[in-house]
Amino acid sequence: MERKLGFIGAGAMAEALIGGVITAGIVAAPDVVVTNRRQRERLAALEEAWGVRTVTTKRALTDEAGVLVLAVKPHDVPVVMRELEGLVDPARHLIVSVAAGVTLSYLEGNLPRGTQVVRAMPNTSCRVKESATAVCFGRWVTPEARNLALEIFGAVGEVVVVEEDAIDAVTGLSGSGPAYVYYLLEALVDAGVRMGLSRDVAGQLARQTLAGAAKMLEDTGEAPARLREMVTSPGGTTMAGITCLEERGFRQAIMEAVRRATERSRELTLTD
């Protein structure tokens, strides 16, 4: 399998992946080709920042690259499918899509029979190489292509393989998850301010508390419930706080948030 990557779309997600794969040494910068719709200055900026090459037609991209990374907004995918007509060779190209809600069957149905298609759901932490990404594979994908896809997303964080019917739940959990965590942080900072801390100090403490808790999970390998119990002594301060969260239905609210986001993801899905 050719390891030249061709990005269709040059936005935030494309750049995060480009930075990840080049930094991780999965491909050399000259083996990354990028195209977008009309923002030529954006292409120039990517050339400058990463040393990649850019082209302005799908034909040039598909001629050069074996792996085509679909990194356009979901509503732009149908246009891209039309633009790719006659250009995709199933014996040569692997399609890797990060477009939220665009199904494998949609992509396979709009590409020549036998085309290998990978669908991925990364999250915004791709930018700092800490994405939680789930991938699923189309019916024609070879083991070699699977491994390449895992390498690509492994370069920007952790990857899990799921069946496609789990992708909406992934979207509800880890796709939307960073926003839930930021929301919690906002609340912690507001609470600190209400308790008399300056906003700066509250912000610094809340951020580091999150970073420290994440590192504890990673370094100790302990389950979150165990770590929580370790800091919650009976009758103590943390117990008072946790009791309040339980009384106010914090856990149920989170569970409901993930359920609604999952359902919304289902509603937005583009099938054949």
Ligand SMILES: NC(=O)c1ccc[n+]([C@@H]2O[C@H](COP(=O)([O-])OP(=O)(O)OC[C@H]3O[C@@H](n4cnc5c(N)ncnc54)[C@H](OP(=O)(O)O)[C@@H]3O)[C@@H](O)[C@H]2O)c1
């Ligand atoms: N950002 C995230 O955290 C995240 C997480 C999970 C999944 N995703 C998925 O990643 C995809 C891209 O998101 P993004 O945030 O990177 O979007 P973005 O910043 O808006 O970038 C979209 C890019 O697509 C290009 N484009 C549109 N139509 C095109 C066409 N016909 N041919 C070639 N290029 C075309 C645009 O070019 P012009 O600028 O020239 O119009 C732009 O470079 C989305 O489908 C989204 O669902 C994103």
